[in-house]
Amino acid sequence: MTDNCVSVFMLTYNQEDFIAQAIDGVLMQETNFKYELVIGEDFSTDRTRAICEEYAAVNLEKIKLLPSNKNLGLINNFIRTYKECDGKYVAICDGDDYWTDPFKLQNQVDFLEKNFDYSLVFTSFKFLFTDGRFVIKGYEDQRAITGFENLIFQNYICSATALFKNKLAPDDFPVWIDQCPYGDWPLYLWTTRKGEKIKYLSDVTAVYRREIGVSEKMKTVPCKVAKENMEILKYLKKDIHFAAHDRVISKSLKIHRFSYLGCLLREKRFAQLLPISSKLILTSPIRVVKLYLYILKRKLMNPKK
Incomplete structure (x- = not known):
């Protein structure tokens, strides 16, 4: 010891x-x-x-x-x-x-x-x-x-x-x-x-x-960070050691899913939108539509971004 x-x-x-x-x-x-x-x-x-x-x-x-x-x-x-x-x-x-x-x-x-x-x-x-x-x-x-x-x-x-x-x-x-x-x-x-x-x-x-460093490079790819945080939260949700925190883990997972959805929309990665949208639209349809409209409005106002 x-x-x-x-x-x-x-x-x-x-x-x-x-x-x-x-x-x-x-x-x-x-x-x-x-x-x-x-x-x-x-x-x-x-x-x-x-x-x-x-x-x-x-x-x-x-x-x-x-x-x-x-x-x-x-x-x-x-x-x-x-x-x-x-x-x-x-x-x-x-x-x-x-x-x-x-x-x-x-x-x-x-x-x-x-x-x-x-x-x-x-x-x-x-x-x-x-x-x-x-x-x-x-x-x-x-x-x-x-x-x-x-x-x-x-x-x-x-x-x-x-x-x-x-x-x-x-x-x-x-x-x-x-x-x-x-x-x-x-x-x-x-x-x-x-x-x-x-x-x-x-x-x-x-x-x-x-x-410099791996963690800094990750921060320059927001979609990747959001997706990886989602994966960590999914692991926690399945782990019995975290069962007492299921509600707050689910809430965090939902927030990170919206973050990931926003990243995909901003980067025009439309092929990847359906899986994440389908999960969110069941529980927050109005919020999903608002996010789509918000990103679309920004793109129309700033077409070069």
Whole structure:
């Protein structure tokens, strides 16, 4: 049994320009407890693996490096790395992000240790753009206390700022999670499904790089994001562990279906409209017609868009 209080979970692939800064941000943490850094290195073709090996060689007690002899892909690398995290709590820092607050872990652990009815805490952060600009991302309209019934509609948590209870044993992974495009949102929902709360702290603790990485590329394809969120919600709806939340999951699924429908209309992907429209028109026919008319009106007013 481990005596690590926190397992820091880091995925990396072809991030030779960023990985050292990500690792340094973890190693600089000042804590009164033990923590480990678990790195899932996914068969990079650049120097990422070599850099990780150099750090691991001089931090044997702190770093657990998981190399791979083939490229596993994002979600499979996510699953195998998370299964090696045996701390009481888990924090996430991807290989192209980094922490800036040396007391990030200590402050977040202190909060969860004192507040047993919470299972997750997250903070503000800075965006770093490719032109070198930093922009602080606070949550002016973010309630300090939320929970599953808020998070089910949208993942508003920056993974680089999160710390949460490690509630998923290696043998308990949902069978559907390897079909998901990413794992952080489903993991947060699993962690909070029994009613424990989520705490937002306004401290700036991390830097999230914009315009690079897989998750950023996904955001440039709104139809793809909406469709993948729908698929995740369908999995949750079928999973008995989420049965108590069926009503709110159904509500979120309906909203994401409308979002997907709007994307298809805007992108004139008419061949894909029928399946999604048929599901929505049974429960919200007037809303579907209004959406069609709204998109048509915009296209007529702005034919070049």
